[in-house]
Amino acid sequence: MTGRPAWLAPHRIVMILALAAFVAWSAASLRWSWLPKYAPLAVEGIWRTLWILAVTSVLGFLLAVPLGLAQAVGPWYLAAPAHAFCTVIRGTPLLLQIWLLYYGLGSLFPQFPAIRNSELWPYLRQAWPYAVLALTLSYAGYEGEVMRGAFAGVARGQIEAATAFGMPRLTLFRRIWLPQAVRNVLPTLGGETILQLKATPLVATITIVDIYAVATRVRQDTFIVYEPLLLLALVYMAIAGVIALVFRRFEARVPQRRG
């Protein structure tokens, strides 16, 4: 690249032209008349998808850290349940987990007057707490396994140097071990977060109106099949792009030497 912007490379120009042609074609020959009417709903749906993704990824990761740590270095009575949890979560369909929590737990709770009368009840009778719980546990299960490898993979000398300087264990974990472990698996975590994004449409099956549910509603109301799906794909791609960008930023914070 000698001074020209990166997008001026020949293959990129071709791709940009192809995209422009596709956009022009779809704007001209497809039906978008439904869009203004459903736009507010779509925005709401995107917002819901985004916050479910953000909340469950963050909570799931916070849970994955102890899960990974327990498996990597914990005593057997912590390692075994952590391993069992990760195995069960990773071995069963997410859809099943969501339904088990929503229809199972959700129908169990009302039988207890203590819960029905508690201040949590207004939330527990809605669908989203179960969706958030299921997606959080799912992310934790997968990332717990990733973090197990990450913790075990930090070079011994890095920990030893901190030990040799009298660093207390909690400080060592916070300052040396955890950041190095996370840094080593950032590319994996980025990919898993994109997978998490693409798992969110499952919450539509328990009445939550995310962007996928909005697209479905449009199709049912208007009998227009392809256009809402096309837009839906575009939305997910855009969000996935943003996730990839965010993680690339994280990765760039500590420059790696190549070769």
Add this chain to the structure above:
Amino acid sequence: MTEIAEHPARRPGAATDEAIRVETLHKSFGALEVLKGVSLTAHKGDVVAIIGGSGSGKSTCLRCINFLETPTSGRIVIAGEEVALRPDGTPASRRQIERLRSRLGMVFQAFNLWTHRTLLENVIEVPVHVLGVPRAEAVDRARGLLARVGLSEKADTYPAFLSGGQQQRAAIARALAIEPSAMLFDEPTSALDPELVGEVLGVIRDLASEGRTMILVTHEMKFAREVADHVIYLHNGLIEEEGPPEALFGAPRSDRLRQFLKSVG
């Protein structure tokens, strides 16, 4: 014997000029006995060099001093303070170990700089996050130390972008930043390309000449002879011979040491 027993340095807790004292140190890894009763003393300002073939236990001996390895038995006294041990030989108080460690500057064979932090961050890490030095003060001191080892320009560079010699000099700066009462060098030049050894030895030589207490495990015989006040030759987990460098290198008494010196050239 009574005279020795009443010597102030021998009384626990009394003012002493001993920086590090190790008594009858034993260490086994499973059935393998690596150290079979090693005793050594480093007085303040002393440079003690430990030499010996591979597997002689010299690194293990050094690593027992700050409990990176837990001795099987033996006493360790650092600046007059004895490390409290349980009957099974493990340290009784993590707090005490951490406090003592935070005043022993260790330099590793493989440098072990924290790869996710710049050199400057490496050097201020322990002062700020273990010793509680205000950050601005720690940064000031760290810049001075990096300048001292010739790395001012590299303060904001990550370790992966530096040569082994530069990394090891930075690791020495990191060890100096804690204002150590003694420094422990574990084969500091063994992982370096030959042309980089000199720059690291130069820094260590400087430290030796300013009267720092150091225990140095090394394969560099010429260097040991030049900087050490006291040399210990370990063989099979025991001290085979020790004394001032001129005596040890000039007129070795034991056959083993003579052979060893011949083999390392």
